[in-house]
Amino acid sequence: MDKMQKRWSWCSIDVEVENFRNYTFTPLAPELLQKDFRKGNLPQVCVDVTDAFMTMERFGTREEVIRWIKEVGIDNKVTVIISRSDTETGKRGRSNKIIFGCDKGEKHKISDSGTQSASKKCGCPFKIRSTPAKDGSGWKIDVKCGLHNHGLPDRLEGHSFIDRLTTYEKQHVADLAKRHVAPRHILLSLQDNYPENVTRITQVYKHKSVIQKEIRGPRSEIQxxxxxxxxxxxxxxxxxxxxxxxxxxxxxxxxxxxxxxxxxxxxxxxxxxxxxxxxxxxxxxxxxxxxxxxxxxxxxxxxxxxxxxxxxxxxxxxxxxxxxxxxxxxxxxxxxxxxxxxxxxxxxxxxxxLLCRFHINKNVGAKCKQHVVNDLQKAIDTLWMEVVWASDEVEYGQRLHQLEQACVDCSGFINYVKDTWLTPHRHRFVGAWINRVLHLGNTTTNRYVL
Ligand SMILES: [Zn+2]
Structure with missing residues (x-):
């Protein structure tokens, strides 16, 4: 009997694989699961939807991320919920982020009477984190765990295709994508032009990538x-x-x-x-x-x-x-x-x-904010600028001395300024040295050295 059941479950996997084309693992037959439960074993179900949520796409706003995740969730029959959401306030520990989970995410709650509530939660580990990318390109999506410890409904069952693009709509997306219009604006434009359109943003992204592939043909991106x-x-x-x-x-x-x-x-x-x-x-x-x-x-x-x-x-x-x-x-x-x-x-x-003064001043300004007390920041910044603008070596020596005097209580700052910039690189950006270079060449460099 055991043997029979085993074979049946393998069969079922083959059938399921057809339906869950994108999933790596598929659930065992429900009968076997129940049997496992009765024996007190953990269910061995594991559905991997990592691929569906993996994207290099950047999103302009928090709302766009939420919309995208929810839509991919619908497409994959996962009910994605926001389990945490935070906004940067400048206080410690507060940063812009959204954590998504599965609606079966938390553990069973034990009620006061000691009995398990009838909730369907089973501690599903599925977790996605979204934060603004460090390089400022927008919100990125990070799949922390793409696994579900429970079965998902059949992808094909009850799924309608009303959100698919028509030929005209596809052309519309192609025209706008060619002009680098952002997907969210393409969607708005579709809705304006085709009032009956119920396309979701994932369809726009999908069609955009189809267009790019068509243009590229069989060539790889680099080719x-x-x-x-x-x-x-x-x-x-x-x-x-x-x-x-x-x-x-x-x-x-x-x-x-x-x-x-x-x-x-x-x-x-x-x-x-x-x-x-x-x-x-x-x-x-x-x-x-x-x-x-x-x-x-x-x-x-x-x-x-x-x-x-x-x-x-x-x-x-x-x-x-x-x-x-x-x-x-x-x-x-x-x-x-x-x-x-x-x-x-x-x-x-x-x-x-030569080194670009704009970048140097930006770095030095940031260090100043970090190491120098508020009241002194402005004065020290002015003294720093005077060092940078010193027109000869004598003046440079005097102004550096003034800066050092002002920084007696913030050695972290003065050491940074000297070790990172002045000692190794002063001839690359301080007036006293670069003025000699500039009068040989073209004064238009001022525009960049300023
Ligand atoms: Zn789940």
Whole structure:
């Protein structure tokens, strides 16, 4: 008899697999479960819906996250509830977050009379956390546990498809997506244009990804980037891992940018941005400046990582864009990215690497707020600015002395300022040193060094 039951349960799994296509595990037959319960064993049910909730999508608002999660929940027959929600208030321990759970999430409540309530809760571990991403790109979704310890209703049962997009609606989504309209606005536009439309936002996301796949065809994302670069006639190089078809770096520049670079090679600004792609790979940007103070993009690179060696490869390619082989940028402006700074020393040894004062002041300002009492912050900030603007070395010495005097009670701040910035890098951003550089070159750099 036992054998029979076992076989039956395997059969049932095969049938269930059809219905629960996205699930890794499927529940055992209810009869077996009950039997297990009677014996006092824990039910061995485990339904994994991790894949359904995994997304790299970022959401603009708390409401959008909630709407998306609830809709994916409906699609997967999970009743998602908000088990905690918090808003940042500036007080300790308070931060923006939403924790979602399953409606069968908490344990059975034992009533006063000692009997179990008739609730259907079974301590389901399903848990999703959503918080605003650190890089400011919006709310992200983090599946902490995608498992349910109970069966889910048949996905196909009673499911209507009224929310599917019609051909016209699909075209509408495609037109708006092409113009980079945000999914929530696409949905509003659909509702305006087709009053009978009951599409939910997940359908818009789904159709957007279908469109992107259609455009890309059989190419992978990286192959597609190469195709676009080639179609547009860009100058580009790439480097692969030894013996593998894995791209490590790509550098590309528009032909017009190459011309501009050769006309205005004096000042280049280099910086990385992190919000451009779902792989969180930094996009390294090189920007040039014309004599009329206009900026232009010189080139872009995706890099495997931000080590000196990777930067060296990119800068070597940049060097190849110069028509005259002995030409090089006079001033290169960067953040305090030590790997990049080292690479500049290697590839462009005669260029002067200045640091962007805007970023320095932002960092120093934050440290000041952290270490200095409120009443003194403004005065110390002013003294710091005077150090940065000192026009010669004597003035620098005097002003630094004043700053040190004012900071006797906040050694944490003055040590940071000296160790991180002034001692190793003063020649890269303090007036006394950079003024010498600037009068050699082009005064328009002021715009960036300010
Ligand atoms: Zn559950």
């Amino acid at each position: 597609h980037l190469f195709k676009l670069i080639e179609d547009a006639g860009y100058v580009y190089w790439s480097r692969k891992k030894d013996d593998l078809e894995v791209v490590r770096e790509i550098f590309w520049a528009h032909p017009d940018s190459v011309k501009l670079l050769n006309i205005f090679p004096i000042v280049l600004v280099m910086d990385s941005t992190y919000k451009t792609n779902k792989y969180r790979q930094p996009l390294f940007e090189i920007v040039g400046m014309t004599s009329t103070e206009l900026t232009f993009a010189v080139g872009f690179a995706y890099m495997e990582s931000e080590q000196t060696e990777n930067f060296c490869w990119v800068l070597e390619k940049l060097k190849e864009l110069f028509v005259k082989k002995d030409m090089c940028p006079q001033v290169i402006l960067t953040d305090r990215d030590l790997a990049l700074m080292k690479a500049i020393e290697v590839v462009f040894p005669s260029s002067i690497n």
